[in-house]
Amino acid sequence: MVNFRLTTTTQHCLWSVAKQGDGSLVTQIVAHFSVKNQSLEPIGLMQAHVIKPKIRGKIIHNTIIVREQQGRMYGSAEVSGCRIAPGALSPAQILILIRGVPRLREDQDMSVVFEISDEDGRKQRVKAICQGIQNSDTST
Numbered sequence: 001m002v003n004f005r006l007t008t009t010t011q012h013c014l015w016s017v018a019k020q021g022d023g024s025l026v027t028q029i030v031a032h033f034s035v036k037n038q039s040l041e042p043i044g045l046m047q048a049h050v051i052k053p054k055i056r057g058k059i060i061h062n063t064i065i066v067r068e069q070q071g072r073m074y075g076s077a078e079v080s081g082c083r084i085a086p087g088a089l090s091p092a093q094i095l096i097l098i099r100g101v102p103r104l105r106e107d108q109d110m111s112v113v114f115e116i117s118d119e120d121g122r123k124q125r126v127k128a129i130c131q132g133i134q135n136s137d138t139s140t
Contacts, residue, residue: 003039004084006116006126008032009091013130015110017101025101027055029112031094031128035066037084044077044119045084048094051125052113057100064116066092077119106134 012032017025029050037043048064065074066082067090074093075082084090094114104110110130117123 003037003041003122004043004045004116004118004124005036005038006092006124007034007036008126008128009034013112013128014133015102015112015130016133016135017106018135020099024099026060027057027098027101029094029096029098029110029130031112031114031130033092033094033126033128034089035084035092036089037086040086042083042085044082045092045116046077046119047117048096049115050096050098050112051115053102053104053110055098055100055102057098059096059098061095061097063095064092066090104132106132108132 009032015029017027020026045064065076067074068082069085077083109132112128112130113125115123115125
């Protein structure tokens with residue numbers, strides 16, 4: 001049973017590619033969501049993964065943070081203990097960095113399927129359209 005519901009904030013989903021000092025290319029994907037806790041217990045979101053598109057390469061950073069219930073600060077369940085109260089709606093943000101590039105031009109929108117899991121291993125998938133942001137350092 002899924003205890004949380006995710007809704008994308010479309011205008012806040014972006015992706016880009018950045019050239020690193022070693023010459024490698026890293027894809028950055030940032031997505032904003034609203035998370036509704038449908039359970040009777042607080043939940044902590046633990047992991048986010050890109051299911052589609054397949055981007056070959058090592059995941060070098062993978063973070064999901066939510067806004068604390070009584071304030072404006074964001075944090076992770078793992079490090080800062082930020083959890084979503086029963087019945088509450090909270091904004092969340094995903095940041096994923098992958099050493100590799102998708103098979104798209106940087107100025108194209110990318111349809112991304114994320115899989116989000118909570119601290120009890122329950123998973124939910126959500127689709128987002130991420131706007132491509134062309135970086136002048138990687139354009140050809």
